[in-house]
Amino acid sequence: MSQTEAPAAFAGFNERYLEADGFHIRCLEAGSGPPLVVLHGGGGLAPGRAHALLAERCRLIAFEVPGFGASPVNERSQSMPELAHTMHLAIAALGLGRYALLGSSFGGRLAAWLALEAADEVEALVLVAPAAILREDPQPAAQSPQEIAARLYAHPERQPLPAVDPAVTEKQIALVRRVFGPARAPDLEAGLGALQTPTLVLFGTEDRVTAPDLGRIYQEIMPRCQFVLVYDAGHALAQERPEAFARIVADFIARKAEFVTSAGDSMLSP
Amino acid sequence: MKVSYLCSNSYIDGRTLARASYPYPPALYDPEVGTRSVEAALAHARLADELGFDWVSVSEHHFAPGLLTPNPLVFAGALTQVVRRAKIAVLGPIVSINNPVRVAEEIALLDLLSGGRVVVFLLRGTPNEFTTYYVNPDETRARTEEAVALITRALTEPRPFGWEGRYFRFPTVAVWPGPTQRPHPPIFSSGNSLESATFAARQRHGLAISFRPPAGVAEAVAHYKAECARQGWQPSLDQLLYRGFIAVSETDAEAEEMRARFAASRGAGARPAGGHVAATPRNGVFADANSGQADGAARAGEGFGLGSLQFWGSPASLVTQIRAFHETTGVGVLDLIFTGGPQAVDKALRLFGSEVLPRVHQIGVSAEHERETAHVAD
Numbered sequence: 001m002s003q004t005e006a007p008a009a010f011a012g013f014n015e016r017y018l019e020a021d022g023f024h025i026r027c028l029e030a031g032s033g034p035p036l037v038v039l040h041g042g043g044g045l046a047p048g049r050a051h052a053l054l055a056e057r058c059r060l061i062a063f064e065v066p067g068f069g070a071s072p073v074n075e076r077s078q079s080m081p082e083l084a085h086t087m088h089l090a091i092a093a094l095g096l097g098r099y100a101l102l103g104s105s106f107g108g109r110l111a112a113w114l115a116l117e118a119a120d121e122v123e124a125l126v127l128v129a130p131a132a133i134l135r136e137d138p139q140p141a142a143q144s145p146q147e148i149a150a151r152l153y154a155h156p157e158r159q160p161l162p163a164v165d166p167a168v169t170e171k172q173i174a175l176v177r178r179v180f181g182p183a184r185a186p187d188l189e190a191g192l193g194a195l196q197t198p199t200l201v202l203f204g205t206e207d208r209v210t211a212p213d214l215g216r217i218y219q220e221i222m223p224r225c226q227f228v229l230v231y232d233a234g235h236a237l238a239q240e241r242p243e244a245f246a247r248i249v250a251d252f253i254a255r256k257a258e259f260v261t262s263a264g265d266s267m268l269s270p
Numbered sequence: 271m272k273v274s275y276l277c278s279n280s281y282i283d284g285r286t287l288a289r290a291s292y293p294y295p296p297a298l299y300d301p302e303v304g305t306r307s308v309e310a311a312l313a314h315a316r317l318a319d320e321l322g323f324d325w326v327s328v329s330e331h332h333f334a335p336g337l338l339t340p341n342p343l344v345f346a347g348a349l350t351q352v353v354r355r356a357k358i359a360v361l362g363p364i365v366s367i368n369n370p371v372r373v374a375e376e377i378a379l380l381d382l383l384s385g386g387r388v389v390v391f392l393l394r395g396t397p398n399e400f401t402t403y404y405v406n407p408d409e410t411r412a413r414t415e416e417a418v419a420l421i422t423r424a425l426t427e428p429r430p431f432g433w434e435g436r437y438f439r440f441p442t443v444a445v446w447p448g449p450t451q452r453p454h455p456p457i458f459s460s461g462n463s464l465e466s467a468t469f470a471a472r473q474r475h476g477l478a479i480s481f482r483p484p485a486g487v488a489e490a491v492a493h494y495k496a497e498c499a500r501q502g503w504q505p506s507l508d509q510l511l512y513r514g515f516i517a518v519s520e521t522d523a524e525a526e527e528m529r530a531r532f533a534a535s536r537g538a539g540a541r542p543a544g545g546h547v548a549a550t551p552r553n554g555v556f557a558d559a560n561s562g563q564a565d566g567a568a569r570a571g572e573g574f575g576l577g578s579l580q581f582w583g584s585p586a587s588l589v590t591q592i593r594a595f596h597e598t599t600g601v602g603v604l605d606l607i608f609t610g611g612p613q614a615v616d617k618a619l620r621l622f623g624s625e626v627l628p629r630v631h632q633i634g635v636s637a638e639h640e641r642e643t644a645h646v647a648d
Binding site for chain 1 (some may be wrong): 416419420423427428429430431432433434435436438441442
């Protein structure tokens with residue numbers, strides 16, 4: 001296991017590689033305190049301000065799923081449970097004990113599968129605009145940076161255009177398509193229906209990839225699920241409302257279902 | 271066209287308005303006068319309902335005797351017990367200064383109490399209202415837009431949900447009772463500026479405009495309809511609402527005298543006698559906040575219409591005026607403020623109800639029928 005200063009794109013994070021399940025897996029780490037494992041969406045590992053804010057409250061460990069980013073093509077993983085098992089082994093290599101798990105979009109689906117496999121280890125689950133339950137198969141992948149931005153953001157004009165490397169995109173899309181499974185996966189949903197892990201499901205009110213109304217399905221089938229809408233944010237809600245995202249995630253991880261009770265101080269002056 | 275009676279619940283001792291200014295000292299309030307005021311208001315509401323008015327409306331104003339409806343939804347609850355047929359139009363809760371979840375709960379409860387007759391105008395408010403609960407005026411447009419989104423979600427979301435907004439945070443929302451009308455009661459937004467009219471169109475809300483001259487109303491309506499078309503829908507006549515003052519009399523000559531008295535009472539230095547818009551903060555220039563700062567300031571010179579009647583005359587003249595107004599603007603619902611004391615309002619309501627209302631109901635009917643027929647043919 002090696003640990004180095006991360007590339008400029010990941011400023012503020014330490015980069016390291018783990019050997020797990022036959023894969024050489026990159027992870028970025030920042031902060032200290034209770035561990036929070038983060039699984040990225042279909043676009044790949046891209047920690048930003050939201051993650052930096054979270055790292056002020058916890059030890060944040062963001063993995064790069066094998067087959068994404070600069071990692072070699074992953075032609076071995078054939079299903080989401082397989083990929084989740086790989087990530088479970090990678091997390092085990094860190095020796096975290098119990099930890100909070102967060103996944104966004106595709107990473108939300110992966111985190112949901114992982115939470116079923118590692119139910120005894122995951123003390124809180126956060127699903128961000130998750131693609132674990134869909135009404136229909138995922139839309140065809142957007143190609144141009146403009147198309148991607150229009151799909152990801154409520155306000156694309158306020159965000160930098162996503163950097164797109166066609167070769168990386170093609171590699172990632174091939175992996176996602178192979179492992180994803182059906183829009184509604186009965187075995188996944190049956191597992192979520194029995195999962196006792198406190199879960200927070202976040203959707204942006206302007207999400208054009210995973211409709212925010214999907215949140216109510218998680219709330220309905222999962223016994224300990226809180227469904228929260230992040231106002232005026234699209235699918236990439238952590239990028240569009242980073243302060244709101246970090247605040248609610250940190251509060252939920254710290255207090256679980258108790259987060260519905262205000263712990264703020266409303267006294268103006270004594 | 272349809273007609274709404276604004277039940278202002280004005281404090282009937284008019285001298286009180288002249289004795290102070292905003293905020294009016296509560297010491298001036300006499301409970302006995304308050305009781306007589308609300309009895310008169312509810313009697314007028316009942317009468318308007320019996321005369322065939324389509325809506326009875328209320329609005330939200332604070333810290334002044336002009337309209338004793340600081341919480342219009344509470345007053346509307348009383349209206350549900352005397353207005354048995356007409357819609358109850360809450361025009362509306364000022365959502366920039368209130369708790370949106372509470373507003374959603376009150377709307378849903380009112381919809382239940384009224385048997386599904388509620389109409390709401392989710393309003394930003396005027397500058398004086400922002401002082402009521404100490405809300406920064408610069409934040410009120412964004413607060414209004416977020417509140418509208420939250421109220422709509424709270425009225426329609428079938429599962430418990432949380433809200434992480436810019437101005438509002440509610441980790442748990444689950445409104446009971448739910449609305450009687452599904453998915454929710456008809457909602458209006460302001461059309462007093464082009465920007466707000468765009469918002470209304472995008473939300474698929476009706477458009478509500480107050481006091482502006484017909485040309486300005488026509489401009490706002492045209493902009494709104496164009497934006498609706500861009501959004502792929504077409505508003506009905508019932509979704510184009512205009513509020514104005516009216517004086518009704520047997521003859522045009524009498525009505526002209528009423529108009530002159532009204533204008534004099536609201537001229538330079540006079541406080542708004544009807545109190546429709548409570549006096550502004552002393553350091554403020556009146557501008558309709560729904561229009562946005564720049565637009566509101568620009569229109570201050572143009573005349574917002576608060577100092578004059580929009581409609582006045584004999585029944586025959588009023589029908590002519592209202593028809594012309596409809597043809598110029600396309601407005602389908604008039605929310606009318608009847609001027610004068612309780613006896614004058616009683617008389618005006620009866621005269622309007624018997625001689626004007628039936629004819630106003632015929633205005634726009636054929637156009638609406640054609641629109642609906644065309645829609646079915648689509």
